Amino acid sequence: xxxxxxxxxxxxxxxxxxxxxxxxxxxxxxLGDGTLNGRELSVASYLADHVVPxxxxxxPHRIEDTWxxxxxxxxxxxxxxxxxxxxxxxxxxWDIKAKAAGMPLYQLLGGASRNGIMAYGHASGxxxxxxxxxxxxxxxxxxxxxxxxTSVPGLNAVYGVASQPSTGGKRYDxxxxxxxxxxxxxxxxxxxxxxxxxxxxxxxxxxxGPELPLLHDGHHRMTPIEAARLGKALEPxxxxxxxxxxxxxxxxxxxxxxxxxxxxxxxxEVFNTVWDYQTLIREQLIDYVRSAVTHTGGITAMRKLLDxxxxxxxxxxxxxxxxxxxxxxxxxxxxxxxxxxxxxQEYMQHGPATNEVFRQSFTFTDGYLHPGExxxxxxxxDEQAAARFPYQPAYLPFNRLKDGTVHDW
Ligand code: KDG
Ligand code: MG
Numbered sequence: 001x002x003x004x005x006x007x008x009x010x011x012x013x014x015x016x017x018x019x020x021x022x023x024x025x026x027x028x029x030x031l032g033d034g035t036l037n038g039r040e041l042s043v044a045s046y047l048a049d050h051v052v053p054x055x056x057x058x059x060p061h062r063i064e065d066t067w068x069x070x071x072x073x074x075x076x077x078x079x080x081x082x083x084x085x086x087x088x089x090x091x092x093x094w095d096i097k098a099k100a101a102g103m104p105l106y107q108l109l110g111g112a113s114r115n116g117i118m119a120y121g122h123a124s125g126x127x128x129x130x131x132x133x134x135x136x137x138x139x140x141x142x143x144x145x146x147x148x149x150t151s152v153p154g155l156n157a158v159y160g161v162a163s164q165p166s167t168g169g170k171r172y173d174x175x176x177x178x179x180x181x182x183x184x185x186x187x188x189x190x191x192x193x194x195x196x197x198x199x200x201x202x203x204x205x206x207x208x209g210p211e212l213p214l215l216h217d218g219h220h221r222m223t224p225i226e227a228a229r230l231g232k233a234l235e236p237x238x239x240x241x242x243x244x245x246x247x248x249x250x251x252x253x254x255x256x257x258x259x260x261x262x263x264x265x266x267x268x269e270v271f272n273t274v275w276d277y278q279t280l281i282r283e284q285l286i287d288y289v290r291s292a293v294t295h296t297g298g299i300t301a302m303r304k305l306l307d308x309x310x311x312x313x314x315x316x317x318x319x320x321x322x323x324x325x326x327x328x329x330x331x332x333x334x335x336x337x338x339x340x341x342x343x344x345q346e347y348m349q350h351g352p353a354t355n356e357v358f359r360q361s362f363t364f365t366d367g368y369l370h371p372g373e374x375x376x377x378x379x380x381x382d383e384q385a386a387a388r389f390p391y392q393p394a395y396l397p398f399n400r401l402k403d404g405t406v407h408d409w
Contacts, residue, residue: 001026001100003060006052006092008034008044011386013353015177016040016394017325019381020047020088022096024060030095031381033294033328034088036080037177038396046085050074055089061100063093067300083272083297090298091331091377099376105331106371109303109338116368117336119320119347120145120215120240122174124161127151128203134162135208144367145213145240145344149174150200152193157186157397159219159409173351175322176396183395188407190226197230201237213240213344220247220270220408221399224256231261240344241266241288241317247408251278254285266290269319273297274305281309288317288343294328295319299335306339315343322348326358330379333362333371345369357385 005023010016018034034043051070058066070086071077098105106112121143125131131150138146149160162174178184197216204214216239222230227245234242243266246253257265266288268277272295280286289309293302306316316339318332329347336345347369350358359380361372372378399407 001028001060003055003058006055008048008052009381009383009386010040010044010391011357011389012392013357013386013389014351015175015322015354016391017354018044018047018084018088019325019327020092021381022055022060022089022092024096026100028060028096028099030060030092030099031327031377031379032088032090032092032095032298033325033331034084035294035323035325035328036084037323038394039081040391042081043084043088046081047088051085051089060093060096063090063097063300066090066093067297071297078273078275080270080272080295083301084295087294087296087298087301090300091293091327094299094331095376102375104371104373104375105334105377106337109299109334112337113340114337114342116365116370117333117342117345118145118367119143119345119364119369120147120213122147122149122160122348124149124174125151126161128200131200131204132207135204142364142367145215147215147217148201148204149217150197152189152196154192155187155189157184159186160217177323177394178397179392179394181393184397186397186399186409188221188399188401190222193221194226194230194233198233198237201234201239205237210238214238215240215243217243218245220244222246224253227257228260231257231263231265234263235261239263243267243290244269248280249276251276251280251285254280255283258285264288266317269295271296273301274308277305277309281312281314284312284314286314288315290317290319292319292324292328293331293335294324299331302335303339306335306341310339310341313341315341317343318345320346320348322350326350326354326360327377327379327381330360330362330371330377333369334377336369337371353389357382357389
């Protein structure tokens with residue numbers, strides 16, 4: 001079998017997505033997700049200008065060889081753009097291999113290790129009544145694990161808090177990337193946040209009881225000692241995890257956090273290779289790996305990363321916000337089902353226009369996802385529908401402190 005075409009499709013149904021479609025001389029096609037939120041066109045160019053010409057004529061079955069070739073022959077290694085482009089190729093090739101085998105992809109990864117994939121959804125509120133309502137609506141939608149994000153008194157806009165219940169009254173949607181010419185400016189105050197958050201979790205536990213798994217995302221905003229203090233303050237509320245408590249490119253910072261708290265820690269959605277986790281995993285400084293298949297070089301690289309983590313009893317918590325396309329989500333679900341050290345899967349749910357462009361076969365029943373039994377990933381792209389939603393520039397927001405200093409968002 002030979003690759004005869006590779007097309008980069010940029011579409012913006014509810015938000016921007018970059019998809020690679022690889023076609024073989026036997027008529028098989030495979031899809032890969034290369035979406036990098038707010039920097040989409042850089043991956044599209046990397047793929048179209050520098051990768052697609054190298055793929056034509058290659059044997060699509062040689063996935064490991066293609067991965068190593070793309071990683072090493074560029075000379076310039078790692079980075080979100082490179083690793084998202086490699087991921088798009090890798091996932092598309094796995095899709096083709098599984099279709100050629102006539103099996104759902106998870107079968108090629110060793111078969112199912114579980115019946116379903118526990119998923120968590122995003123509840124949020126500007127105050128407690130709104131937050132409680134959002135949690136109830138997520139429970140009604142079938143979620144059995146809930147991430148809790150809240151506004152902070154005195155701050156205008158905080159990451160993860162939907163501005164209002166979405167139309168139809170069913171979902172609290174939160175899409176941080178905004179279709180604006182410039183990134184939106186938000187405000188931040190760590191002391192106000194640290195004072196406010198433990199009380200919110202106390203109220204949520206009092207309302208919803210001790211059993212519901214609760215998660216929280218600190219979104220890289222704290223110093224190590226602030227993160228240590230928060231982890232300790234949240235211990236009575238038994239979190240499933242505290243995510244991205246510090247900007248973890250400084251891996252050693254987690255030693256300090258770990259010394260002070262037993263709240264489980266999840267990190268890594270902005271990482272793109274196993275090297276970003278070397279100290280974190282070897283010294284058991286985290287409990288969950290948060291990387292996305294889409295940003296970490298695809299299934300080939302994620303499998304190796306998660307196998308490394310498994311040696312230290314560290315589990316998966318694969319990134320699954322709306323900026324991971326249905327193709328990237330499907331890749332995550334097949335991996336989730338197959339690996340032994342599965343922890344939890346983030347599942348934010350795409351809007352109707354996205355679901356029209358990407359036809360999916362996965363199911364969500366009683367809190368559990370399943371990728372379905374179609375050969376390959378189980379996702380197909382409707383190119384005509386995609387063409388109705390052309391790319392629109394969009395940026396993630398950024399934070400400033402009260403005195404004007406730029407802060408981690
Ligand atoms: O593109 C940025 C988002 O993916 C990120 O802000 C979402 O932190 C996030 C999460 O945990 O889903
Ligand atoms: Mg996060």
